[in-house]
Amino acid sequence: MHGEPTLFDMAEFEREAVAAMPWEGVPLRYVTEYHHPDDLVAAFERWKGENGSFGCLMRSHMWHRAYFGRQDVAASDEAHELHMLNADTRCDIPEHDHTVDPLPGGLMYQANCPPCHWHVITEHENEAVETWHDHAMPGWRALPILPTKLSTADEKKARAVAAKWCAENYPAEWQRPGAPVITRRDPHGGRHVGGRSPFGGYDLAAPND
Numbered sequence: 001m002h003g004e005p006t007l008f009d010m011a012e013f014e015r016e017a018v019a020a021m022p023w024e025g026v027p028l029r030y031v032t033e034y035h036h037p038d039d040l041v042a043a044f045e046r047w048k049g050e051n052g053s054f055g056c057l058m059r060s061h062m063w064h065r066a067y068f069g070r071q072d073v074a075a076s077d078e079a080h081e082l083h084m085l086n087a088d089t090r091c092d093i094p095e096h097d098h099t100v101d102p103l104p105g106g107l108m109y110q111a112n113c114p115p116c117h118w119h120v121i122t123e124h125e126n127e128a129v130e131t132w133h134d135h136a137m138p139g140w141r142a143l144p145i146l147p148t149k150l151s152t153a154d155e156k157k158a159r160a161v162a163a164k165w166c167a168e169n170y171p172a173e174w175q176r177p178g179a180p181v182i183t184r185r186d187p188h189g190g191r192h193v194g195g196r197s198p199f200g201g202y203d204l205a206a207p208n209d
Helices: 003-020 037-051 056-060 125-136 156-169
Strands: 081-088 107-113 118-122 181-183 203-205
Touching (some): 081 125, 107 125, 118 125, 125 203, 156 181
Antiparallel strands (some): 081 107
């Protein structure tokens, strides 16, 4: 009976100790100005150190690396990198001061290119991915579209077939590490998937006509 309050007090003591340490990094809240992805992640970890991890995504509204389907991509010329981050800006916490940092109110996506100090923030993941490709690999929208039956699925055989098709149909300059492919998907497969291109880049879903 006496152990539980002690553990709770120790956790609170640890958070207070972290909060007492000076912090000169990214502000511990939702931000829209450019910051390096590592600095955003460090700020999120600092927030958790001060406030605990329970409900940290919605309580902090801070940028963190995408947990599901995360795939960072580097262009072959090493001039560009894609780092995807998420922030949950939905808010139903009465004590949140909206005058300090007005929140968009939804799930936000950030595509971040550290070599350029470039980023884009949007409510749609696919839009963030496409905008980065416009920034780092202009011309990708004109690439040939892989037929649905050749969609780069996880199976090794499907990947090999897609790679063979790309070798025969993609321009030579687009057969390089980090390059994307565009595939025709079924109606329920519209999400862009990182790392599923035969070249290690994104498998981008073709728009539905």
